Amino acid sequence: MLIVIDPGHGGKDPGGTGFGLKEKDLTLKVARLLIDKLSGYQVEVVFTRAGDDTVSLGARAGLANSRGADFFCSLHVNAGGGTGFESYVHVAAPEGTEGLRAVLHEELMRYYGRFGFPDRGKKRANFAVLRETRMPAVLLENLFIDHPRDAAHLADPSFLDGLAGALAQALVKALHLQPEQKWDPAGEIARLKERGLIVGDHDPNSPVTWGEFATVLNRLLDRKESAL
Numbered sequence: 001m002l003i004v005i006d007p008g009h010g011g012k013d014p015g016g017t018g019f020g021l022k023e024k025d026l027t028l029k030v031a032r033l034l035i036d037k038l039s040g041y042q043v044e045v046v047f048t049r050a051g052d053d054t055v056s057l058g059a060r061a062g063l064a065n066s067r068g069a070d071f072f073c074s075l076h077v078n079a080g081g082g083t084g085f086e087s088y089v090h091v092a093a094p095e096g097t098e099g100l101r102a103v104l105h106e107e108l109m110r111y112y113g114r115f116g117f118p119d120r121g122k123k124r125a126n127f128a129v130l131r132e133t134r135m136p137a138v139l140l141e142n143l144f145i146d147h148p149r150d151a152a153h154l155a156d157p158s159f160l161d162g163l164a165g166a167l168a169q170a171l172v173k174a175l176h177l178q179p180e181q182k183w184d185p186a187g188e189i190a191r192l193k194e195r196g197l198i199v200g201d202h203d204p205n206s207p208v209t210w211g212e213f214a215t216v217l218n219r220l221l222d223r224k225e226s227a228l
Helices: 023-037 057-067 095-113 148-154 157-175 185-194 210-227
Strands: 002-007 044-047 071-078 085-090 119-125 137-144
Touching: 002 023, 002 057, 023 044, 023 071, 023 157, 057 071, 071 157, 085 095, 095 119, 095 137, 095 157, 137 148, 148 157
Parallel strands: 002 044, 002 071, 071 137, 085 119
Antiparallel strands: 085 137
């Protein structure tokens, strides 16, 4: 599973501004927090920009297309009057994309609702990053940077961390992401003992000699030949 996260704006384009905040900084902060939240899952996360870089809309969609991404999520902060959260898919988005957006929207509103922010609705638009991407794509408008109450929350690191956590769980739920299987060396040794491929107890951190390695391989081959 490959997800492309698109921190909106960047470089020469600050996006919306208000109360000392810049949209380009907020979207990148949330993206960086998000990748940490998803680190325990079987998913690869790629950013359209990793720093304060100027990246065209076409390049953002092009990156997702060239990498064969499974999902594209563009992060933004609203401006121009208003308060609350809204989400977008393309005007011609298929039912599958709408279904994924619905999960993200509902999970994020569960978080925003705790702070009394209104739901501005699930919307459709002909935004370039939604139009030009070939995979399901969603654009999220997270509060209003020029509204005093919204901006106060956006300036709060703990609020942004909570937002990233809510988005991570929304992606896990929508895309059915599975936890990574952690390597358990002692457990692997126990399984070999149960299968009769090794005997006795072994330190997971001790080196293996070629003789021991050959013994295990020969036992595997003997079992395979006896099963034929």
